[in-house]
Amino acid sequence: MTTAFISDLHLTPERPASSLLFDSFIADAPRYISSLYILGDLFEYWVGDDGADALGHGPVEAALKRTTDAGVSVYFVRGNRDFLVGEEFAARTGCRILPDPVLIEPDGLRILLSHGDALCTDDLEHQAARRQMLAEDWQQGFLSRPLAERMRAADAVRSQSERGKQMKPMEIMDVNQEAVEAVMREHDVRIMIHGHTHRPAAHEFEIDGERARRFVLGDWYEQKSAIYYENGRLTLRR
């Protein structure tokens, strides 16, 4: 059986092609996947667990529930788009929410998982927004507002961030190599898997004279991007 990693599907009823790719992937999953790690931005945005149906995400939750019922362990690391995914979502779908970053050890192989936006330390604006989004009191305040108001606020942030992205130089929106090496040293790993940047690749470098690898997942706008782990080998399929 295989362990699979995916991220950045950015599911929304506004982009049906990605939803179709997800539907076929998740329907096949129980046949060959024992553990599935979703490394953030599964959803284009999330305004609280009570807003899933209003955003059209009911069918995604139902598909995840069928998958966990079929015996697949599904783990969820929040992304910067779906950082408000919470325990009610977890209860409805059977997914287990993990912190970011998180260390896993299949067959004793140490792999660090992250959504990846925390590594983009050159994007100071995003890091400031991230600190706010992750603050407990800010989240409580936001979630206590009426659903319709939260949906309007999310829409506004979304179009603002699309505009901002067009103005930022590309390298600012990629990970910072020093930040990568720092978090890998901190967790004593030589393999890391993340998403967020939508730049699927397998990077090789050295940390303290040892071979290190960083696997980056791609988005699901036009293809199913996934990394598979089987028998000690990691394979990226774009």
Ligand code: MN
């Ligand atoms: Mn992201």
